[in-house]
Amino acid sequence: MQPVRAIGPSVVLLVLALSGCSEKPPQQAAAPAAPPVTVAQPTRRTVTDWDEFTGRFEAVEEVQVRARVGGFVTNVEFRDGAMVKTGDLLYVIDPxxxxxxxxxxxxxxxxxxxxxxxxxxxxxxxxxxxxxxxxxxxxxxxxxxxxxxxxxxxxxxxxxxxxxxxxxxxTHVQAPITGRVSRHLVSVGNLVQGSDNGTSTLLTTIVSMDPIYIYFDMDEATYLKNNRLYFEGKRPSSRETPNPVQVTLTGETKPSHDGKMDFLDNRLDVSTGTLRSRAVIPNHDLSILPGQFARVRLIGSAPYEALLLPDTAVATDQSRKIVFVVKDDNSVEARPVVLGPLDDGLRVIREGLKAEDRVIVEGLQRARVGAKVSPHPAAQSSGGKTGDKT
Missing domain, CATH: 1.10.287 (Helix Hairpins)
Incomplete structure (x- = not known):
């Protein structure tokens, strides 16, 4: 029995040694693949800055139609809300x-x-x-x-x-202007007062429709900027030149009406610090009504060359705006930029980019500063293709 007990520990050690030799060394984890992103170079083209304001439409001409003689109304000769021309018969008072x-x-x-x-x-x-x-x-x-x-x-x-x-x-009340008439305020059989006693009866109102004014208030900073550009010879004054304006109606995403500046007030409103301004808008289809609100874009600079990017390519880092640029080694760099206005769906980049930079326009959530990515060029499209454009 003693030889058997002496062999036992040796066998155990041999088995452990053999089992250790049969185990494979652990494999190292494979490096993660670089995430794919879409890149594009900035679009270069000639742009013009526009200042945007909120405005309200008002009629060029507005008339309160009142009785000039007293008497009983015998006829109402117009349809409520219809278009009337100068000289059209509106009311008949017993003559x-x-x-x-x-x-x-x-x-x-x-x-x-x-x-x-x-x-x-x-x-x-x-x-x-x-x-x-x-x-x-x-x-x-x-x-x-x-x-x-x-x-x-x-x-x-x-x-x-x-x-x-x-x-x-x-006694035959006629339309003094061409425009859209309101509802009739006096019906047949009612007695109206003339202008002799100073309290003539209001019969209806008429507003002209084409063209139409849009009034808006320009803030003092914009006025000073435009004034400086005028003295530098970079922008004509709206007092002397009918500068173009573009109007976007409520619910629209792009300007649908063009017009021209017509008036600037002679002083700033001391309570609001704004300058009353007015533009004239053609309204041939009579679709715009006095009292409507709209967004007004007024030319704010001389044409200049600019780099543009899709607005979705711009990220916010606390108080600054950044874009992610792919360098030559495919690593990502965060580049601070100074933004300008939107132009035809693209954002003007005033500072921080070069024309040859590759900017991530899709896949920003997969990009990490300093990490490498797999860049793919963006598909060419009419709204955001790269290259020079005037």
């Missing part, structure tokens, strides 16, 4: 009382003319008799004064007739 007054004034004028004719004949007779001393000079003077009084009475009668005829004309 019969004014026609009677005109007939009376016509008779008074005829009487005054007859009296004037008689006074003239009497003066002519007295002048003839005065030559033979049959009539004294005082009688001639009296008849000359009578003729002058007759002519004055004739003039008064003519004025009364014209006033009566005007009142007849005013």
């Amino acid at each position: 019969r009382p004014f026609e009677a007054v005109a007939t009376q004034a016509d008779g008074q004028l005829a009487d005054a003319r007859a009296k004037a004719e008689l006074a003239k004949r009497e003066l002519d007779r007295s002048l003839t008799l005065n030559q033979s001393q049959a009539v004294s000079d005082s009688i001639v003077d009296q008849r000359r004064q009578a003729l002058q009084a007759a002519h004055a009475a004739e003039t008064q009668a003519e004025g009364a007739l014209k006033a009566a005829q005007l009142n007849i004309e005013f």
Whole structure:
């Protein structure tokens, strides 16, 4: 038994040695593949900066149609909300009382003319008799004064007739301008007051439609910037030149109407620090109504060469804007940039980039600063392809 006990430990050691020889050494983990990203070079083209404001449309002309003579309304000759032209009939006020007054004034004028004719004949007779001393000079003077009084009475009668005829004309209320009429505020059978008593009745309103004004308030900083560019010869003044504007209506993503500057106020509003401004917008299809809001873009610089990127390629790092640039060794670098405005869907990069830089435009979430990536060029498209463009 002793030899067996002596062999036992040796066998155990041999088995452990053999089992150790059969185990394979651990393999090292494979290095992760570089994540794929889409890169593109900045687009180079000539751009112009635009300043953007919130504006409201107002009619070029607006008229309150009021009764000029009093009386009962007999007809309403327009459809509520319709387009009317200058001279179109809107209301008819009962003209019969004014026609009677005109007939009376016509008779008074005829009487005054007859009296004037008689006074003239009497003066002519007295002048003839005065030559033979049959009539004294005082009688001639009296008849000359009578003729002058007759002519004055004739003039008064003519004025009364014209006033009566005007009142007849005013009973037919016509549109003073071309535009869109509001609803009728007075119905047939109602009594309206004329302008003689100072409280004429409002019948309806009319606003012109084409063209249309848009008013907006320019902040003081923008005004000073544009003023500086004007004195440097880089931008014409809107006071002297109808600078172009672009208008984007509510719900639109791109400007749909073009116009021109028409007016700048002569002082800044002391309560808001803004300058009242106005542009004229063509409205041939009559789709814009006074009172609508819109975004107004006003030319804010001279044309200049710029580099542009899709806005999605710009990231925010606390208070600064950065883009991720792929270097020659395919490692990622965070590049601070200074942004400009959007132009045709692309963001202007004022500082921080070169035309040959490869910028990550897709896959930003997979990029890590200092790590390598697998860059793939972006597909060429009309909105963001690289290269020069003017």
